[in-house]
Amino acid sequence: MALALTDLAPLFRAGTPRGITSVCSAHPVVLRAALRHGRETGATVLIEATCNQVNHQGGYTGMTPTDFVALVRDLARQEGCPEGQIVLGGDHLGPNPWRHLPAETAMAEAERMVAAYAGAGFLKLHLDASMACADDTAPPDDMTVAARAARLAAVAEDTARKAGGPMPVYIIGTEVPPPGGADHALDAITPTAPANADRTFAVHARVFAERGLADALARVVGIVVQPGVEFGNQNVVFYDPAKARALTGVLAHHPALVFEAHSTDYQGAAPLSALVTDGFAVLKVGPELTFVLREALYALDLIASDLLPDYGDRPLYRAMEGLMCAAPDHWQGHYRTGPARLLRHYSLSDRIRYYWTAPAAEAAVARLTEALAGQSVPRPLFWQHMPAAARFADAPLDPDEVLIWRVTESLKTYHAACQPGGAAA
Incomplete structure (x- = not known):
């Protein structure tokens, strides 16, 4: 109600x-x-x-x-x-x-x-x-x-x-x-x-x-x-x-x-x-909501890397790393201690959320979702990279539904x- x-x-x-x-x-x-x-x-x-x-x-x-x-x-x-x-x-x-x-x-x-x-x-x-x-x-x-x-x-x-x-x-x-x-x-x-x-x-x-x-x-x-x-x-x-x-x-x-x-x-x-x-x-x-969204995107990035020969090795992760290193203003002052590379991607404060609207990020996400759309992902790949999402295995995949489900x-x-x-x- x-x-x-x-x-x-x-x-x-x-x-x-x-x-x-x-x-x-x-x-x-x-x-x-x-x-x-x-x-x-x-x-x-x-x-x-x-x-x-x-x-x-x-x-x-x-x-x-x-x-x-x-x-x-x-x-x-x-x-x-x-x-x-x-x-x-x-x-x-x-x-x-x-x-x-x-x-x-x-x-x-x-x-x-x-x-x-x-x-x-x-x-x-x-x-x-x-x-x-x-x-x-x-x-x-x-x-x-x-x-x-x-x-x-x-x-x-x-x-x-x-x-x-x-x-x-x-x-x-x-x-x-x-x-x-x-x-x-x-x-x-x-x-x-x-x-x-x-x-x-x-x-x-x-x-x-x-x-x-x-x-x-x-x-x-x-x-x-x-x-x-x-x-x-x-x-x-x-x-x-x-x-x-x-x-x-x-x-x-x-x-x-x-x-x-x-x-x-x-x-x-x-x-x-x-x-x-x-x-x-x-x-x-x-931040928790965009953190779990990023979690799901990176899991799909890994799944696509393992499943699709022409997709490449974690291109979404690499695109986000390049963006954040080229324009550090949104994270640099917040990650003064600790391993900066890990924090850029995995910090609970989720400063990466400021970068998802950048054209390069949007293009990388679009490439990921287009690559996986309609693919049948074997259950072991979900168990490896995102076990809780195994319900989406072995059927034509809608990546957007995975993202919405995780949030x-x-x-x-x-x-x-x-x-x-x-x-x-």
Whole structure:
């Protein structure tokens, strides 16, 4: 059953916690898998774009918010996913893409971005003005962060009201993990201090009220906090309910709110289920989905190399290695320690996801899928390179179906955790 974001807090208070998976990706295969899974389950399909990925200037995907909406709607039509099940969100909306500029200039760009998101019909907006800009002498304090968030909320409210559609709901919060995961090995992560979570809401409530944004404040449905989960390039810190117990008690003070958990990638069934049970009702996942997509692509690359004499020796892998070495900006600063070649391809932060839209990558993927389309792959080759996909053996192969299936397997884990009494092991 599709849930609204506003359903989450009442369900938690009633003792029947439910969750919603937030798919944070712009890759068409990931989006298609999420929409198909939504059609098959009837669950809410929450898809989010980040400020760096999609903005009024195009972002690193080259898409504006309007472009992103058009992409999702087109894929939804192809997959038969009802539009009423789809919720679009904007993540980390604030000055982050322009933080190298003075604060006023960066905030002016952030306002234009938020207007573009609200005008395009995004209904879930995470307001994040926690980062320092070029002329900030220190990280912004709570009042500054809240004041900047209120500026953005005012723009969103005005834009949505003029558009005449549904008014947005908001996520606030400043204790956010690094987007895309940490860049070093992690032993433990300390959950947000309860006093900090209380103060975040109190300061935002005060500033919003002072600026005449009571209606927007009433549509704040969640706070981003650190539950004690994270992933580095090569390891994962798993959720420990005991360590987060003091933090989860904060929700008793805020009956209209739930927590939003970022960087829940790679947690697995039991930790995800425990997060939902404890009130972390929005589970954000991104790199895991493109990581397993890459896993499937590389497995097919190996299968084609073994099966087809004229295909070559792992040409997709070699194409991606060449791309990343020729243009290292997306990974070099993130893989400062450890074996760089292995991390380029296999890091849990999955920086390779930035390269799939390059023409050479698209050509290599197309060559792979065209080479395997209709081929009958012997079961031993699947057992060797991708055992879980052996169901596709010994029949005409549709490589795209293998890719969608692999992403869906991860989405199924999230879906189970989001249900009452979700996966317990």
